[in-house]
Amino acid sequence: MRKQLTLVAGIAAFLMLVPACSSTSATTAASSGGSAVGVKSGSATSVADFGGMDALVKAAKAEGSINVIALPDDWANYVAIKKGFAAKYGITVNSILPDASSKEEIDAADKNKGTDKAPDVFDVGANVALSSTDHFAPYKVSAWSKIPDGNKESTGLWVNDYTGVMTVGYNATKFGEITSLDQLTDPKFKGQVAFNGKPAEAGAAFNGFLMVNGAYGGTFENLQPGMDYVKKLKAAGTLNLQDVTSGTIDSGQHGVVFDWTYNQASTTARLKAKGVDWKVFVPKGGEIASYYNQAVNKDAPHPAAARLWEEYLYSPEAQNMWLTGAARPILFDAMKADGTLDATAAANLPTVEGTPATPTTAQATAATAFIKANWNAAVA
Amino acid sequence: MTATPTVTGRDAVSASRPVLPGGINVLGTVPFFAYTAVFLVLPTILVAVGAFVARDGSLTLNGITQVMSPRTVGIFATSLWISALTALIGTVCGGLIAYALSLSPAGSLGRRVFTALMSVTAQFGGVMLAFAFIATIGINGLVTRLLTPFPALTPDPGFLSSLGGVALVYCYFQIPLMVIVFLPAVEGLRPQWREATENLGGTTWTYWTRVAGPILLPSLLGSFLLLFANAFSAFATAAALISQESVIVPLEIESALRNENDLGMDAYAQALALGMILVVAVVMALYAVLMKRAARWTP
Numbered sequence: 001m002r003k004q005l006t007l008v009a010g011i012a013a014f015l016m017l018v019p020a021c022s023s024t025s026a027t028t029a030a031s032s033g034g035s036a037v038g039v040k041s042g043s044a045t046s047v048a049d050f051g052g053m054d055a056l057v058k059a060a061k062a063e064g065s066i067n068v069i070a071l072p073d074d075w076a077n078y079v080a081i082k083k084g085f086a087a088k089y090g091i092t093v094n095s096i097l098p099d100a101s102s103k104e105e106i107d108a109a110d111k112n113k114g115t116d117k118a119p120d121v122f123d124v125g126a127n128v129a130l131s132s133t134d135h136f137a138p139y140k141v142s143a144w145s146k147i148p149d150g151n152k153e154s155t156g157l158w159v160n161d162y163t164g165v166m167t168v169g170y171n172a173t174k175f176g177e178i179t180s181l182d183q184l185t186d187p188k189f190k191g192q193v194a195f196n197g198k199p200a201e202a203g204a205a206f207n208g209f210l211m212v213n214g215a216y217g218g219t220f221e222n223l224q225p226g227m228d229y230v231k232k233l234k235a236a237g238t239l240n241l242q243d244v245t246s247g248t249i250d251s252g253q254h255g256v257v258f259d260w261t262y263n264q265a266s267t268t269a270r271l272k273a274k275g276v277d278w279k280v281f282v283p284k285g286g287e288i289a290s291y292y293n294q295a296v297n298k299d300a301p302h303p304a305a306a307r308l309w310e311e312y313l314y315s316p317e318a319q320n321m322w323l324t325g326a327a328r329p330i331l332f333d334a335m336k337a338d339g340t341l342d343a344t345a346a347a348n349l350p351t352v353e354g355t356p357a358t359p360t361t362a363q364a365t366a367a368t369a370f371i372k373a374n375w376n377a378a379v380a
Numbered sequence: 381m382t383a384t385p386t387v388t389g390r391d392a393v394s395a396s397r398p399v400l401p402g403g404i405n406v407l408g409t410v411p412f413f414a415y416t417a418v419f420l421v422l423p424t425i426l427v428a429v430g431a432f433v434a435r436d437g438s439l440t441l442n443g444i445t446q447v448m449s450p451r452t453v454g455i456f457a458t459s460l461w462i463s464a465l466t467a468l469i470g471t472v473c474g475g476l477i478a479y480a481l482s483l484s485p486a487g488s489l490g491r492r493v494f495t496a497l498m499s500v501t502a503q504f505g506g507v508m509l510a511f512a513f514i515a516t517i518g519i520n521g522l523v524t525r526l527l528t529p530f531p532a533l534t535p536d537p538g539f540l541s542s543l544g545g546v547a548l549v550y551c552y553f554q555i556p557l558m559v560i561v562f563l564p565a566v567e568g569l570r571p572q573w574r575e576a577t578e579n580l581g582g583t584t585w586t587y588w589t590r591v592a593g594p595i596l597l598p599s600l601l602g603s604f605l606l607l608f609a610n611a612f613s614a615f616a617t618a619a620a621l622i623s624q625e626s627v628i629v630p631l632e633i634e635s636a637l638r639n640e641n642d643l644g645m646d647a648y649a650q651a652l653a654l655g656m657i658l659v660v661a662v663v664m665a666l667y668a669v670l671m672k673r674a675a676r677w678t679p
Contacts, residue, residue, distance in 0.1 A: 101639070102640040103637075103643055104640075125640055127640065127643070190537050191519050191541075195624065198625070200642075240519075253520060364641065365641075376451065376626060
């Protein structure tokens with residue numbers, strides 16, 4: 001219970017010690033286990049470098065497993081993707097730290113560098129992708145040419161994978177129809193409304209904040225309207241500062257959650273089985289989208305499996321799984337054109353008026369600084 | 381942290397034991413010092429160094445500068461006062477309970493059961509404790525649901541996520557802890573002292589202000605400091621109750637380590653930990669001084 005100072009310090013020290021110890025094991029692993037295939041897989045930048053898809057599958061199967069990180073089962077239908085990959089190739093998928101943040105993905109790669117516990121692939125937000133390119137190995141999937149230039153790093157260090165739209169999800173069985181954010185100050189929502197994390201810290205919460213900000217006339221440069229709205233929720237007693245999980249939603253602690261479409265979708269499906277109608281809407285003016293990015297760890301312990309995972313993600317099969325989870329995959333338009341798109345799943349995406357906006361890196365950095373400086377005071 | 385105000389009494393015992401030849405006595409201390417070095421000294425050094433190292437390995441003062449910012453100073457202030465407040469409540473309530481217990485017959489069933497209960501609750505904390513409160517007076521808690529017909533009595537669903545809520549939950553383990561650490565001190569009060577006071581014409585007031593009070597004061601203050609450090613370093617309970625606002629320093633450290641919007645906060649996290657080390661070092665130094673004084677009255 002008592003998280004003594006020694007514990008705090010101990011954790012910090014442990015975090016620092018691990019890379020120090022593992023750097024030695026990294027060299028031994030590389031020298032002893034560096035078979036010809038391993039070296040070749042680690043430097044392969046496309047499936048052609050393996051000598052075709054069959055050779056890649058063979059190399060990946062020889063490795064036997066893959067470490068994926070920060071992929072919760074209920075996030076963008078990743079449960080189906082992880083299972084699908086394992087079933088299709090007979091490769092064990094180790095899902096490590098499913099609730100980690102994007103930054104913690106990179107930290108985990110640093111700390112476990114050279115061990116077989118390091119993550120092989122990343123799924124990170126734009127900010128982390130742009131500032132962590134020295135951790136990535138360039139790799140271009142077979143579908144590379146179908147991905148628009150604006151959605152990928154030209155050498156293949158990272159590439160957009162899917163996006164959602166920021167939405168307000170709510171328990172319609174309990175609260176009836178909600179059409180406007182104004183309604184959320186009603187006393188019946190006491191302690192029910194939540195962002196998915198801390199806006200200055202977590203991508204989903206940050207974009208949730210941009211959504212309410214936009215809905216109240218704010219822009220990526222003017223974030224005061226969003227902060228004023230948060231203050232209003234706090235004053236009305238409806239804002240809930242506990243972290244959102246499927247458990248808190250199911251138990252009724254969170255009745256209104258600002259989150260990505262692809263997270264709301266799993267909630268809708270889960271609650272439907274319990275007879276609860278979980279609905280979503282996009283507030284007018286608050287249309288926000290943001291792509292996540294795929295990247296391969298340059299120190300991946302399973303380099304071939306990592307690349308096969310990427311090939312799998314950009315196959316119509318996995319792209320449609322994302323779509324089923326209400327995420328809009330990057331190959332959406334390409335698949336629509338060639339007829340491989342799952343039309344039923346596509347029809348279930350929520351309706352959005354206008355084009356969802358995404359802040360630039362500079363705007364996001366400035367907005368984070370603003371939220372960091374003002375958030376605590378607003379919710380205190 | 382399990383040290384009670386009477387541990388110094390052990391000195392007398394060890395002095396009467398035969399001294400083993402050679403370096404065997406010294407050898408026996410090796411596990412302790414090795415353990416301390418690995419889990420206390422080394423981490424402290426690493427935190428102290430880490431506070432000045434940026435993510436890319438270069439030297440930086442950013443972490444320290446950020447700690448000096450009004451916002452962070454405010455978080456430290458909150459951490460300090462909430463620890464002091466819950467320690468004070470714990471000291472007063474726990475002190476009175478300990479005294480009441482010391483008056484009951486030693487070895488009686490009631491006393492043994494109560495002391496055992498205190499030992500258990502003093503160690504009940506973290507996420508489990510937070511959950512216990514959420515399940516009781518949280519938004520869908522048992523008591524909340526029972527009281528729904530009476531809106532005036534229904535607990536505010538936001539209460540547990542406020543500082544007042546955190547303070548209440550902390551008291552759940554602070555008071556029992558005080559009882560456990562303070563009980564030996566009040567048990568040390570000899571009935572003869574009271575009788576002597578009365579024989580010399582002293583009143584109850586004289587006894588408490590001139591005899592028992594001064595004897596208990598160092599232990600009382602020492603226990604207060606122990607409770608303070610206990611609350612100051614607590615993390616999991618508060619994290620489970622409030623996750624989206626960095627009210628206390630450990631939560632801010634977590635926030636800095638996790639942050640995916642701003643990656644340059646590692647040095648800041650270490651600098652925060654360094655600040656906590658300094659606070660606890662001051663508390664421990666005061667504790668040592670007080671215990672030295674308390675030892676005078678230990679039989």
